[in-house]
Amino acid sequence: MNYDEDMSFDNSAVPTSGSPRQEFGLRLAAAMREHGPLCVGIDPHRKNLHDWGYNIDAEGAELFSMRMLQGAQGRAAAVKFQMPMFERYGSKGYAALERALYAARQMELITIVDCLRGGLPTTLSSIADAYLKPDGPLYTDAITLLPYYGFHSLDGLVNDALNNGCGVFVASLTPNPEGAHLQSAIRQAGEYAGQTVAYGIAQDAQKYNAEFPDSMGSVGLIIGASIGKWMKEGGVDPAKFTGPILSPGYGWQGATDDDLKTVFAGTHGNVLVTVARSIAAHGPDIDELSKAVTAIGDEVRRAMDVAQHAPHPTQDSDSFSVAAPAVAHAQGTTQTGNDASAVPSVGAGIVHAADAIAVPGDAVIAADDVEELADAEESVGQAADDELDEAEAEDSQAEAGVDASAEAHTDAQNAPAEANAETQAGAQQADNANNGAHASEAQ
Numbered sequence: 001m002n003y004d005e006d007m008s009f010d011n012s013a014v015p016t017s018g019s020p021r022q023e024f025g026l027r028l029a030a031a032m033r034e035h036g037p038l039c040v041g042i043d044p045h046r047k048n049l050h051d052w053g054y055n056i057d058a059e060g061a062e063l064f065s066m067r068m069l070q071g072a073q074g075r076a077a078a079v080k081f082q083m084p085m086f087e088r089y090g091s092k093g094y095a096a097l098e099r100a101l102y103a104a105r106q107m108e109l110i111t112i113v114d115c116l117r118g119g120l121p122t123t124l125s126s127i128a129d130a131y132l133k134p135d136g137p138l139y140t141d142a143i144t145l146l147p148y149y150g151f152h153s154l155d156g157l158v159n160d161a162l163n164n165g166c167g168v169f170v171a172s173l174t175p176n177p178e179g180a181h182l183q184s185a186i187r188q189a190g191e192y193a194g195q196t197v198a199y200g201i202a203q204d205a206q207k208y209n210a211e212f213p214d215s216m217g218s219v220g221l222i223i224g225a226s227i228g229k230w231m232k233e234g235g236v237d238p239a240k241f242t243g244p245i246l247s248p249g250y251g252w253q254g255a256t257d258d259d260l261k262t263v264f265a266g267t268h269g270n271v272l273v274t275v276a277r278s279i280a281a282h283g284p285d286i287d288e289l290s291k292a293v294t295a296i297g298d299e300v301r302r303a304m305d306v307a308q309h310a311p312h313p314t315q316d317s318d319s320f321s322v323a324a325p326a327v328a329h330a331q332g333t334t335q336t337g338n339d340a341s342a343v344p345s346v347g348a349g350i351v352h353a354a355d356a357i358a359v360p361g362d363a364v365i366a367a368d369d370v371e372e373l374a375d376a377e378e379s380v381g382q383a384a385d386d387e388l389d390e391a392e393a394e395d396s397q398a399e400a401g402v403d404a405s406a407e408a409h410t411d412a413q414n415a416p417a418e419a420n421a422e423t424q425a426g427a428q429q430a431d432n433a434n435n436g437a438h439a440s441e442a443q
């Protein structure tokens with residue numbers, strides 16, 4: 001089946017550029033149409049660096065990134081950098097991330113920096129300056145955000161992102177069990193009183209996307225691929241969201257093709273599936289990484305193709321119709337040439353917490369099942385926690401072992417030389433990208 005022909009958002013019918021506020025969604029949709037819905041997670045975790053025989057330092061993180069980028073180039077729509085895994089090395093780590101971002105842009109990969117920031121508007125304006133402005137040191141296409149000061153605490157940053165042609169992904173229903181407990185809590189007051197925390201987040205994000213109803217928006221959500229059991233409690237229906245959805249959890253964290261098909265049934269070609277460790281496990285050989293990106297990309301593409309053609313999981317008549325967005329259009333910009341007839345009608349509301357969601361391939365989640373599901377989730381959560389503890393323990397051992405024996409370890413001895421060579425290649429790309437950036441600034 002030709003994925004291109006089956007994108008629910010026929011973005012070939014909309015301009016590839018238009019209002020800056022539309023730009024990230026359009027660029028990401030075009031990249032997903034060309035390369036499929038995979039986002040390669042670049043997580044230079046100490047265990048990954050150790051397994052690849054690299055030093056656990058900024059140089060190791062940069063070398064790791066350059067190899068992951070080469071595996072992803074031309075095979076995946078986007079890459080996502082796990083920012084704290086660079087930050088841990090201080091200024092050298094930031095410099096490594098800056099160079100990796102430049103290299104990724106030169107490779108025409110959409111970049112997301114996973115910094116999961118949140119806070120009050122004054123704090124966030126500095127985050128926008130760092131990441132979302134063309135002259136920012138860590139300029140990227142999109143960043144991830146936490147909305148737990150309230151979604152509107154993010155409005156200034158979201159507008160900065162949109163006005164600069166960038167996007168954001170706001171955590172909504174994350175795959176960790178405690179996250180589900182928090183995010184499915186019922187709000188006591190305010191606009192969304194009586195509905196879940198996650199519902200209000202999704203609804204507020206959707207208001208921005210309603211600005212461009214005929215194409216994928218630029219304000220995204222993070223919805224874990226393994227949250228099937230929590231969809232009813234969470235009160236968020238991914239099929240009614242028209243911005244991009246960044247979905248971690250596939251592969252290493254246990255989510256399968258069936259989970260993707262279930263959780264994202266009826267979505268619109270707007271789900272970007274992040275995979276990090278299941279790809280890194282094939283490194284450091286670039287051919288092997290490339291093959292892994294292609295193979296996992298194909299799996300994810302097939303699953304999402306089924307998902308987006310699955311019947312909409314809920315037909316609630318009380319669907320919310322999203323009010324006109326309370327955001328201003330960028331001055332002097334216009335939206336042109338959208339062919340609304342080429343795009344299916346997309347309900348812009350997000351399902352109410354009390355509405356049941358019929359999950360294809362699974363049972364309709366009924367109220368009676370909730371207790372049973374909660375028990376099941378606890379055991380899954382415990383298993384996941386145990387696995388994480390084990391991984392952490394393994395990581396500490398690995399790090400202790402590597403740190404102690406770094407000088408004697410043959411691989412570790414080889415790594416810096418290789419790191420230098422590749423870092424120079426990355427730096428060269430960064431220089432070229434810099435030159436390009438300066439050239440375009442000069443124009």
Ligand SMILES: O=C(O)c1cc(=O)[nH]c(=O)n1[C@@H]1O[C@H](COP(=O)(O)O)[C@@H](O)[C@H]1O
Pocket residue numbers: 041043082114116144174175176222224248249250251252253274275276277278
């Ligand atoms: O922000 C994220 O992307 C994220 C949010 C979340 O709730 N869970 C989650 O796993 N992630 C990230 O998604 C990636 C998943 O990596 P793997 O589990 O190795 O494929 C990692 O970079 C995680 O930090």
